[in-house]
Amino acid sequence: MELLDNVKSGDTRAIARALTLAESGEPDTLAALDSLYGGLPRPQRIGVTGPPGAGKSTLTSALISEYRATGAKVGVVAIDPTSPFSGGALLGDRLRMSAHAMDAGVFVRSMATRGQFGGLAASTEDACDVLALAGFDPVIVETVGVGQSEVDIAKLADTTVVVLTPSAGDSVQALKAGIMEVADVVVINKSDQAGAERLEEDIKEALELRPMPPAGQPMWQPPIVRTVASEGKGIRQCFDAIAHHRTHLRQHALLAGVHARRQGERFDDLVMQLLRELMRVEGVPKRAAQTFKQRVSEGELSPREAARQLLAALKIG
Ligand SMILES: Nc1nc2c(ncn2[C@@H]2O[C@H](COP(=O)(O)OP(=O)(O)OP(=O)(O)O)[C@@H](O)[C@H]2O)c(=O)[nH]1
Ligand SMILES: [Mg+2]
Structure with a gap:
């Protein structure tokens, strides 16, 4: 990534820009940073x-x-x-x-x-x-x-x-x-x-x-x-x-x-963050969560049981 090449050469504006993009969670910048991970000073x-x-x-x-x-x-x-x-x-x-x-x-x-x-x-x-x-x-x-x-x-x-x-x-x-x-x-x-x-x-x-x-x-x-x-x-x-x-x-x-x-x-932090995000954005996990939540509210499953079954349904429990 050109931006990170410029960061590496110490370009102040590139550093400021990369920091802003990273802080806002811009995916390409984070992915580029991740790809450099093993070699980072x-x-x-x-x-x-x-x-x-x-x-x-x-x-x-x-x-x-x-x-x-x-x-x-x-x-x-x-x-x-x-x-x-x-x-x-x-x-x-x-x-x-x-x-x-x-x-x-x-x-x-x-x-x-x-x-x-x-x-x-x-x-x-x-x-x-x-x-x-x-x-x-x-x-x-x-x-x-x-x-x-x-x-x-x-x-x-x-x-x-x-x-x-x-x-x-x-x-x-x-x-x-x-x-x-x-x-x-x-x-x-x-x-x-x-x-x-x-x-x-x-x-x-x-x-x-x-x-x-x-x-x-x-x-x-x-x-x-x-x-x-x-x-x-x-x-x-x-x-x-x-x-x-x-x-x-x-x-x-x-x-x-x-x-x-x-x-x-x-x-550890990132795993928790990604899980939270997974439950927030529209998609299969969120829909599955809503289904289980419904069953909890109808008294069919306890919250704990529902949480366990959700993870099992998502193949992470
Ligand atoms: N008398 C005295 N004042 C100091 C000393 N060091 C800092 N100050 C003053 O204390 C105030 C706060 O200093 P900062 O360096 O901003 O403190 P800080 O801990 O970074 O403050 P926050 O980031 O807002 O929590 C400023 O007015 C400084 O000038 C000192 O050794 N003696
Ligand atoms: Mg301060």
Whole structure:
């Protein structure tokens, strides 16, 4: 496909176009991407997550500068939560990362979260594939963690950076939401504000409650890094902590497993997505479903029995 050839050569407009087409689920683009799957580069995937307004975009922007200084091309997928907790993140991302707007070695893409998580994860993966094809490495995925979503979204990354701030409310909420379980690096941003000390104690406590790794797997102790992202303070330490985690994954031959698990989850999500779609569009499966539903409503079959029989009728049960 010509478009993807142009993406591969780093053509910015082609990248933007391919991302739009992939995000909208355009079949030819997705098929072309799929045909390249085995040969796609596997850039380092860094997740940056945390409560709304914690400074994730500011931190990401500062990290971009560090990676650029090493000559790396950096891709960013920023997921706009459109949640009641945070407004205008899309604009925020653009503003926060605008320092890199004229740099062809940086590509920032904001995506809206619409509908179910399954759809979002799939779109994010596709976007990351486009950026991988274009040669960006690392690819940073910024997501707002406001519930359980950050736990799922952590699966999108090799290394997950959890960003918290001393402002009491959100940190406590984040610690409760189990965000510590997915953290590979913990950042206390806005440590120019009061309460960083106290937060660090709370984080240490929460980290102690992390489950042990499976037998035979080495323990990773997430480093806690204090930053003032808006002033560029602590960024180098954050960069080093991410690199350190990468080395840990490499040394213990865990990277391939992380990647394989991610692709497995992606497969699972897509199966569910395709099944849902199958039931939605006009055709044999949907008609069969309606027939069974009718029998349920007439009291002839229990919902469970009907669901089983439907799958059997479709030869997938
Ligand atoms: N005082 C202080 N303010 C900061 C720091 N880092 C970021 N900010 C400010 O915090 C606000 C939010 O920063 P963002 O980077 O947009 O935060 P975010 O987590 O990406 O926000 P969402 O994507 O909307 O959830 C901005 O006004 C930043 O300038 C910091 O270290 N100290
Ligand atoms: Mg942001």
